[in-house]
Amino acid sequence: MIDAENxxxxxxxxxxxxxxxxxxxxGEVTAILGPNGAGKSTLLKCLTGALKPDEGRVLLAGKDLKHFSLTELSRKRAVLSQANPISFPFTAHEIVVMGRNPYSLExxxxxxxxxxDEALNLVDARHLRDRSYPTLSGGEQQRVQFARVLSQIWEQEGACLFLDEPTSALxxxxxxxLMDLVQKLAAEKKLTVIIVMHDLNLAYHCTDRCFFIREGWIRGGGTSKDLITADTIAEIFDLPMKYAAMRFGMDLAG
Structure with a gap:
């Protein structure tokens, strides 16, 4: 469990x-939604410990993040960032093995x-195993990086998985x-999964709960299918109601 307090x-x-x-x-997949510049990725970085809040604190399983060592954190949570620039000719397999660094001594x-290899197979990327990472397409690189974060928490029950726009290139x-796999792993391994997303239809159908952020303020926390509505979309994204209903209403209802 992750708690953000003030x-x-x-x-x-x-x-x-x-x-x-x-x-x-x-055991739940929670989406963080909102317009560009709303603070979604910043919140995710605060929740992971990559950024230190000016005020407040983040608790992981009831313990303040600042009381964890880097080694402890690396085994309790894995992070997939938006950008993962790698120009060196590592193979896809070598990239995924990097996720195993917290366990290299044991x-x-x-x-x-x-x-x-098992992680690559899970994300439908086993055939990319020996390919040079920089030569892969954006979507292929994204799947390889997802395999890397899965390998990092492979044997951990109750770990946290932070994903920043994991489907943007897919x-x-x-x-x-990917979303089916995330839901399956969350349920089976009791993972706390937090995903920053822009695809509202995908969030509606494939996440359990959601929060909306606008101008740094957060609201929500209920079920995605209750909260992702034309009314909320119009308000959060500053859209005329007719466009919110036209663009998302029929898809969300289906």
């Missing part, structure tokens, strides 16, 4: 997050390599494959 974060005197309270539960090279088939 998170405030500013950059250059501009407040990005304002008094954020939110709880993210094990697991054999062979066992870590086997877990990397085609429709792989978008739904």
């Amino acid at each position: 998170i405030v974060y500013s950059i250059g005197g501009q407040r990005i997050l304002a008094n954020v309270y939110a709880t993210f539960k094990p 697991k054999t090279t062979a066992s870590n390599a086997e877990i990397a 085609d429709l088939r792989h978008q739904h494959q």
